[in-house]
Amino acid sequence: MQRIFDIYTKKRTFFRGSGILAFTTVLAYAMGLLRDRLLAHAFGAGSALSAYEAAFVVPDLILNIFVAAALSSAFVPIFSDVLNSGSRDDSDTFVSSVLNGSLLVVLVAGIVAFIFAPQISHAIVPGFDQAARHTYIMLLRLLLLSPILFAISNTMGSILVTQERFFWYGMASPLYNFGTVIGIVFLGARWGIMGVAVGTLLGAVFHLSARLIGIMRHGFSYRFTLRWSDYYRRFLRLMAPKMFGQPVDQLTAFGFTAIASTISAGSIVVFNFAQNFQSMPISVIGITLATTAFPALARAGSQRDSKEFWHQISFTVKTILIIAIPSAIAMYLLRHFIIGLIFGGGEFSAEAVNATAATLGVFTLSIVTESITQLLARAFYSLKNSITPVVIALVGLGIAIGSGYLFSRTMGVPGLALGFFIGSLMKVIVLSILLKFEAQKKLQN
Template sequence: MTFIRRLLARFVPQGALLLSVLTFAAYGAGLLRDRIFARTFGAGVELDAYNAAFVLPELTLDVLVASGLAAPFVPVFLQLRKDDERSAVEFGQTILTLVVLVMAVAAAVLFVFAPQTAGLIAPGFDAGQRELYVSLFRVMLATPIIFAASIALGEILVAERRFLFYGLAPLLYNAGIIVGTVALSESAGIFGAAIGAVIGALLHLAIRLVGIARSDFRVRPRLAVRTAAVREFLRLMLPKMASHPIEPLTFLFFTSLASTLGAGAVTAVSFARNFQSVPVSLIGISFSVAAFPSLAAAYVAGDRRRFTSVLGTNLVTITLLTTGAAIGLYIVGGLAVELFLGGGAFDAEDVAQTSLVLAAFALSVPFESLFHLLSRAMYATRNTLLQVAASVTGFAVTVLAGQALAPQIGITAIPLCFALGTMVKVVLLGIALLPRVRQISPQVPPESLAPGR
C-alpha cells in the first residue's frame, strides 16, 4: 500500500489532481449554468444579446492580458525570487498594476464606442436587440478589468504552488452567474445574468486574494517599468501574444471547411470539439500547469536532473492517462453525444455525424495534452519564440492536410488534420527543447534579473 501511495504521489502529483478535480467541478457548474439559462431565457433574443455582449470583452482580455501573461511571468518571477525576494514582489506589483491599467483603458474606449461594436459583432440584430446588446455590453465591461487583476494574481499563486485558490476561481465565477440569474432574472431579466457575471468575476478575484493573503506577496500599486525583469517579461510576452490568433484561426479554418461539407457539418465539428476538450483540460492542462513552477524553479537553480525528472514523469503520466481517455472517448463518445445532445431537432443523423467526428478527434487528445506540457517546459527555459515557430508550422500542416483530405474523405478530414498538425507541433517542440535541457547547469545559471546584480 505504501508503494502504491509513493507511486501515485510521483506520477499523479497532488497539485495536478487538485486542479483536475476543480476543473471538472467548473465544467459541471458551467453545464448547470447553461441549463439554467436555457430554462430561464430559452434560445431567444435576450440570450443572443447576452452571448454577443461577451465576445469583445473576452477577446480584448485574451489578446491584451491572458495570451501573453501565462508564458513569461512564472519563470521571471521565480528567477527574481531566487536572486532577491523584494525584486520579485516589486515585479509582481508592477505587472499587476500594468495589466489592470491596460484593461481599464481598453474598457473605457469600448464603453464609449459600444454602439459601433454592435454592427461588428452582431450585424443581424434589429434596433431593439442592438440597444439591449449595448446595455449588456457596458455592464460586462467591468469583468475584463477584474479578470486582469485575477489572472495576474493567479500567476503568482501558480509560482507559489497554491493551486487550491487558483483552481477554485473558475468554479466561483460560474457560481456567481448562477446566483445572479436565479436571484435577479425575475426582476431584471437578462441583466440578472450580466450582473451575475460581474459578481462571478469579483468572486474569481476574491478567492485568489485569499490565497495571496497567505503568501509573502502584498498587493500594492507600482509602476517600476524600467527594469531588466520587465524588459525580459516583454521580450517573452510579445511572441506569445503574436501567436495567440493561431488557435482561433485553426477553428475558423475548420468552420470554413465544414461549411462546404453539407448541412450540420459546422455544428458537428463544434460539438465534437467541446467533448474532445474535456480530457485535454482535465489532464493535459491541469498537469501542465501544476508542473510549470517546478520546471521553472529547476531551470533557475540550474538543476537539470530535477528538470528532466519533472518533465519525464509528467510526460509518462499525461501520455498514459490521455491515451486511456482517447480510447474511452472513441468507444463511448457516441453514447455521450446521444445522451447529452440527442433528441428534439438534433436527430439520429446529427448524432451519427457528431459521433463520427468525435471518434476521429479522440486521436488528438494525447498530442494536444503533451503540447501543453512541452510548451510550458519551453517557457520555463525562458524561450517563447520556439513554441511560436512550432505552432505556426503545425497550423500550416493542419491547413494543407485539411484542404487535401476534405474532398477525399469528407468531414473526418477536419479532426484528422488537427491531430496531424498537433503531432507535428509536439515533435518539433520536443526536438527544440532537447538542446535547451542539455544546457541546464549550475555552472551556467540563467542571467540575473534583479537590480544591482
C-alpha cells in the same frame, strides 16, 4: 536517503496539485454545463442569449491578448528568478508592476471599447436588428468590467501557481460559473438577460475573491508603482511573442468554421459539439498536469538544472500517457452513448448524433498529442523562450487547416478532426526535437 525523500516529496506535491486541479476543473465543467442548461431553458436560442454570448468577444479579446498571454508564458519563469535570486522588495515590486501595467492597458482598452461600442456592434453582430443591437451594446459595456477583475485575479493566480498552492487557484473557475448560475436563477426573471450579465460579474468577483483568499498566506504587499526593473523588462520581452501569437486559437476556430460551412447544413454544430467534448480530457489531464509541472520546470530553468528539468519532463509525459491513453480509448468506445445521451432527441436528429459521434471518434486521437503540447509549451516558457511555441503553433495551424480541408472533401466533418490531429502531432514532434537543442543551450549538463 535524502535524495529518495526529496523525490518522494516532489512526486507527492505533484500528484496532490494535479488531483486538486483535476477536481476543480471537473467541477468547473459541471457548473458550466448547469449554466448552459439553465440559459437554454430560460432564454432558448433567441436574440437575447445570442447578444449575451456575443458580448463576451471583445472583453475576452482584451483579457486574452493583454493579460492572459503575458501571465501564461512569462510570469512564472521570471517570478521564479525573482524568488531564487531577488529580495522580498524585488518580489513585491515586480508583482505590483505586472499588476499595475496590466490594469493600465485593460482600462485604456476598456474605455475605448465602451466609447465605440455602437461601432463595434456593426462589426461583431452585423445581422442583429435594432433592438438586439441595443441589448448587445448594453451587455458589452457592462461586461467590460470583467477584464479589470480578471487582470487582478489572474496575476494573483500566477503567484499561487509559482508557489504550488493550487486549491484556491483552481476553485476560482467553478465559482465564476456559479456566479452566472446565481444571475440566471435569481436575477434573470426580474432583469432578463441583463440580470444574467450581473451574475457573470458577480462570478468574476467570486473568481477574484478565491485567489485573494489563497494569496493571504503569501504576504504579498501591493505597491502603487510601475518600475522598469530588469525583471519587468525581461517579463515584457518574454510575453511579447505570446501576446502576438494569442489569436492562433481564434484563427484555428475561424478556419475550421469556414471549411465546415462548405460541407453541409449543421456541420459547424457537429464539429463544435465534438470538439467541446474532446477539450474536457485535455483540460483535466493535459492542462492540469502541465500547470502542476510548470513551477518545477521554471525553478529548474532558473537554476540551470538540466537533470531536474528532464526528470520533470519525463515524469510528466509518462503520467500524461498513463492517464490520457485510457481516457481517449474510453471516450472513443463510448462516443455514441455520450453524444446520444447529451444531445439525442428533440431537434438534434439521429443523423446529427451519428455525425457528431464519428467526429468525436477522430478527435480522440488528439487528446494525447494536445495534452503533451501543453507541457512542451510550458517547458519552452520555463527556458525563457516564448517565440518557438508561437511559431510552431502557427505552422501547426496551417498544416491542420490545409489537411483538414483535403480530408473533409472525402470524409466530411470527421476529416476536419483528422486534420486537427495531424497538425497537433506535428507540433509534438517538432517541439520535442527543438526542446532538446534549447535545453542544451540554456541548461548546465
